Amino acid sequence: MTGRAYGWELRRLAAQKRTYLGLGAAAVAPIVLVVAIKVRPPQATDPGSPFFLRFAVESGLAVPLLMLLFASVWLFPLVAALVAGDIVAAEDGNRTLKTILTRSAGRSAIFAAKVGAAFTYVLAALLLMVIASIVAGGVASGFDPLPTFSTVVSPSRALLLIAGSFAVYSLPALGIAAIAVLLSTVSRNSAGAVVGTLLAALLMQLTQIIPVLDSDAAQRWMLTAQLQAWQALFRTPLDWGPVVHAAYISLVYAVPALVVAWAHFLRRDVAG
Amino acid sequence: MTAAPLDVRALRKTYGELVAVDDVTLSVAAGDVYGYLGPNGAGKTTSLRMMLGLIRPTGGEVRLFGQDPNADPVAALAGVAGFVEEPAFYPYLSGRRNLEMMATLDGGDGGRIDELLHVVDLAHRAGDRVRGYSHGMRQRLGIAAALLRSPRLLLLDEPTTGLDPAGMRDMRGMVKRLAGEGITILLSTHLMSEVEQLCNRLAIIQLGRIRYEGTLAELLARSDGRYRLEATDPGRAADVCRVIAGITDVTLQDGSVWFAADADAAASVSVHLAEAGIGVRALVPSGRGLEELFFEITEGGEE
Numbered sequence: 001m002t003g004r005a006y007g008w009e010l011r012r013l014a015a016q017k018r019t020y021l022g023l024g025a026a027a028v029a030p031i032v033l034v035v036a037i038k039v040r041p042p043q044a045t046d047p048g049s050p051f052f053l054r055f056a057v058e059s060g061l062a063v064p065l066l067m068l069l070f071a072s073v074w075l076f077p078l079v080a081a082l083v084a085g086d087i088v089a090a091e092d093g094n095r096t097l098k099t100i101l102t103r104s105a106g107r108s109a110i111f112a113a114k115v116g117a118a119f120t121y122v123l124a125a126l127l128l129m130v131i132a133s134i135v136a137g138g139v140a141s142g143f144d145p146l147p148t149f150s151t152v153v154s155p156s157r158a159l160l161l162i163a164g165s166f167a168v169y170s171l172p173a174l175g176i177a178a179i180a181v182l183l184s185t186v187s188r189n190s191a192g193a194v195v196g197t198l199l200a201a202l203l204m205q206l207t208q209i210i211p212v213l214d215s216d217a218a219q220r221w222m223l224t225a226q227l228q229a230w231q232a233l234f235r236t237p238l239d240w241g242p243v244v245h246a247a248y249i250s251l252v253y254a255v256p257a258l259v260v261a262w263a264h265f266l267r268r269d270v271a272g
Numbered sequence: 273m274t275a276a277p278l279d280v281r282a283l284r285k286t287y288g289e290l291v292a293v294d295d296v297t298l299s300v301a302a303g304d305v306y307g308y309l310g311p312n313g314a315g316k317t318t319s320l321r322m323m324l325g326l327i328r329p330t331g332g333e334v335r336l337f338g339q340d341p342n343a344d345p346v347a348a349l350a351g352v353a354g355f356v357e358e359p360a361f362y363p364y365l366s367g368r369r370n371l372e373m374m375a376t377l378d379g380g381d382g383g384r385i386d387e388l389l390h391v392v393d394l395a396h397r398a399g400d401r402v403r404g405y406s407h408g409m410r411q412r413l414g415i416a417a418a419l420l421r422s423p424r425l426l427l428l429d430e431p432t433t434g435l436d437p438a439g440m441r442d443m444r445g446m447v448k449r450l451a452g453e454g455i456t457i458l459l460s461t462h463l464m465s466e467v468e469q470l471c472n473r474l475a476i477i478q479l480g481r482i483r484y485e486g487t488l489a490e491l492l493a494r495s496d497g498r499y500r501l502e503a504t505d506p507g508r509a510a511d512v513c514r515v516i517a518g519i520t521d522v523t524l525q526d527g528s529v530w531f532a533a534d535a536d537a538a539a540s541v542s543v544h545l546a547e548a549g550i551g552v553r554a555l556v557p558s559g560r561g562l563e564e565l566f567f568e569i570t571e572g573g574e575e
Contacts, residue, residue, distance in 0.1 A: 001346070001379075008376045015365055095360040099417070102324050102353070103377040106346045269327035271318075 005105045005113035013083065013117055016090075022082040026125040029075060030067050030133035034140045037063075051149065056137070059144040061158040063137025064130045065234075068169050071129065072227035077176050077201035078194075079125050084118040084180035085193035088265065092188040097270050111265045115181055115258060122177045123170055130166050134159075150236035165230035168243050171250040172226035176201055178254035178261075179223075185261040188272075220245065223253045275338030276301055277352075277425040277456045278323065283332035285318050285480075292318045294480040296332070300425070300458050300473075305451045307471035307488070308460040309566065315480035316460040320356045320429050323458075325349065336425065354427030354458075358434075359414025363403035367394055367413050370402055374417050388416040392446070408439040415446060426450065429460045444469060464562045478570040491565055499538050500558040501529040504551035512548050516540060530558070 013019045042053045050069055052062040071079075088111075091097040100110060146158035153161065179200055183193035204224040207213035219225045229246035232239045278300035285293040293315040300306045310316050321327045323334050325341030325348065334341055339348035361370040368385060375382035389395040392412035397405070405413065411431055418426055431447070432440040447470055451457055459470060467474050467488065474491070476484040484491060503509035510529045513522045518537030523530045533541075542552050560568075 004379055005377065008373060011376070012362065012373065015362070015369070017364070094362060095358075096362060098321075098324075098326055098356060099360050099374070100377060101326060101345070102349060102355075103374060103421070104346055104349070104379055105377050267328070269321075271321065271327055 001105055002109045002112045002116075005109045006116045008105075009087075009113040009117035010120065013121060016083075016086075018082055018086060019121065022079045022121070022125055023128055025075065026079050026129040027132045029071065030063060030129060030136045033067060033070065033133075034060075034063060034136040038140055055147045057141055059146045059155075059158070060137030060139065060141035061134065061143060061146045061155060061162065063141070064133035064162050065165060065230075067129055067133040068165060068227075068230060072224065073205065074198065074202060076126070076129075076173060076227075077224075078198050079129075080122045080173055080177045081180045081194045081197035081201075083121045084177040085184045085197050086190040087114045087118045087181060087184055088261075089184040089188050089190040089193050092272060093190055095272055097272070101270060107266050108262070111185075111262050115178075118177050118181055119174055122173055126166060126170055126173055130162065134162065148234040148236070149231075150234070161233050164233045168230040168233065168246060169227060171247050172223050172229070172253075175223050175226070175250040175253040175257075178257040182257040182261040185265050221249065221252075223249060226250060274302070275335065277304075277337055278306075278427075278458060279335040279338075280319075280323065281333050281335075283319065283322060283334060284330045285315075285322060285327065286330045291480055293322070293329075296475075296477065296480070296482050298475045298482065298485050300456060302424075302456050303454065304456055304458075304473050305447070305471045306456075306458045307467035307474035308458055308477065309462065309464065309467050309474050310477035311462055311570070314462075314477045316462075316477060317356055317429055318480075319477070320354075320427055320458075320460055323427060324352075324354065324356065326356065351421075351424040352427070353418035353421040353423035353425075354429070355414045355418060356427075356429045358407070359410055359417065361402045361410065361413060361417075364401060366399050366401055367405065367409075367416075368398040370413065371417060371420060375420055378421055380420070382420075384420060384422075385416075388419050391419065392416045393442070407434045408436070411435065411439075411443065415443075419450075423455060425456045425458070427458045427460075430462065431459070432461070432463065432466060464566055468562050476566060476569055483569045488562075492562065494560075494565060497532050497534065498558050498560065499531055499533060499541075499555060501531070501541065501555050502527070502553040503529065503545060504553065508548065509545055509550050512544050512550065513541060516544055 037056050041057050042049050050066065052065040052069065056062040056066055091100065101107065143155045145152050145154055176197065180193060180197040183196045187193050201224050204222045207222060208219065212218065226246035226249050229242040232242040276299050280296055280298050283293055283296040296319055308316055322329045325345040328342055336348045336352050341348035368389065371385045372382045375385065389398045392415050394409060394412055394416065397409065432443045435443060444466065447457060447459065461467060471488055473487050475482050501509060506524060506527050506529055510522055510524045513519050513529060513531050516537060519531050519533045521532040541555060545552055
């Protein structure tokens with residue numbers, strides 16, 4: 001039953017404009033970044049530039065990593081929240097919850113389908129962003145060996161590390177989506193849930209400049225800080241510690257958010 | 273023994289201090305077209321939401337073919353369909369696409385969609401987005417979405433509200449046709465003419481409480497035995513009537529004499545009036561319609 005509802009929810013998302021708005025932003029942002037790099041090439045010796053930006057002219061394979069870095073600030077939380085924050089609230093907005101809950105799918109199945117579809121969308125947007133970055137970077141700067149924090153890796157090894165980075169980045173990204181689903185379910189207001197999710201992500205990042213909260217010990221518990229965990233893959237020897245920690249923190253945020261949202265969805269009165 | 277399509281016992285819903293539905297008990301038997309009649313705000317829609325498992329009762333229970341829609345909504349709603357308030361669909365999808373989506377959720381292939389679009393006379397607009405549909409078209413699409421489930425019990429919440437006279441006629445015709453096909457129907461409405469035209473049984477609800485539950489025929493029978501008399505001297509005619517055996521409840525209103533009597537007592541009235549020298553202009557049975565009975569029940573506080 002959940003599989004059937006999941007297919008139904010994916011088809012519903014496919015018919016919504018905002019789905020393509022998020023996917024479009026994920027696909028276009030790397031092209032904008034590549035054009036900006038072409039217009040104003042970074043200096044490889046500039047210590048103030050992010051590490052991978054310094055080598056974006058040397059190897060197009062640095063572009064997907066730069067995108068992961070830049071998108072963490074607000075772009076990807078926004079892309080994730082755009083659909084995940086709307087996924088339940090849209091039914092309230094259209095007053096269609098009563099329509100779908102009187103068919104042959106239970107509330108848990110509908111909720112699971114919505115979470116599954118939101119997560120699928122987030123992974124699709126992330127994958128699209130990474131692929132668009134690889135293509136745009138490769139076309140602009142070529143698929144040359146990529147400098148890492150410790151060494152220079154071959155293009156094939158770089159692609160493998162990029163795939164790994166995608167996987168690691170997706171964990172906190174899904175955590176953000178889970179928060180968006182919670183806000184969408186509880187607030188029943190699409191705009192509120194989208195803005196709320198973005199605000200939560202920005203506030204977590206702002207803690208980096210707040211005394212006490214800026215300590216490593218505090219930042220380890222911030223979900224958005226885990227969006228940088230993929231960088232551990234580019235050190236030699238490979239340190240899995242940050243990756244495992246990112247997975248743990250993502251679960252710490254996502255599981256309670258989804259349990260609370262599910263319990264609320266299961267028990268709520270559909271009176272609108 | 274087969275469970276009744278709908279059985280409601282002591283159903284109650286409160287929102288803080290507000291009692292929306294209070295101790296509602298009713299039973300809809302197979303083949304019934306059951307009118308759920310009450311003024312706006314009486315608790316009809318809240319009751320229907322509880323019947324469909326959309327909101328949790330504060331007390332009491334609902335059984336759909338013996339199953340509790342709050343405990344196991346999927347099992348309880350098997351063979352049940354309908355809508356509460358205005359049927360709602362995805363506005364950015366066409367009518368046909370909406371039905372396809374509903375069919376997917378039901379686990380069907382949507383093979384009846386074309387047929388149903390014809391039944392509700394929407395085939396010509398099936399490809400248009402629901403956003404551009406009129407209220408009546410959405411109501412008809414709601415019926416199509418309900419019929420997609422091949423229901424044995426249909427719960428319809430004010431299906432003719434907001435429709436123009438032709439739309440109301442068509443919708444009532446459709447309900448009559450569906451009932452003729454053997455579908456049990458619960459029709460929530462505030463329109464008494466609708467109940468008179470379509471229903472065999474009814475419940476009257478007011479301020480969340482059931483004021484009458486039974487057959488329409490039994491209710492209308494309460495109006496039998498009333499007569500209106502027009503005479504050359506109404507005042508004296510009323511006095512004469514008061515002393516005739518078998519005549520009760522004599523009143524004088526707007527120059528007419530009203531009384532209750534059996535057929536024999538009524539027949540003797542003209543003889544007694546003639547003996548008293550009073551001419552009879554008219555003596556007619558004057559049964560009260562559903563509307564009059566409805567107001568008598570709801571305003572008289574009968575339970």
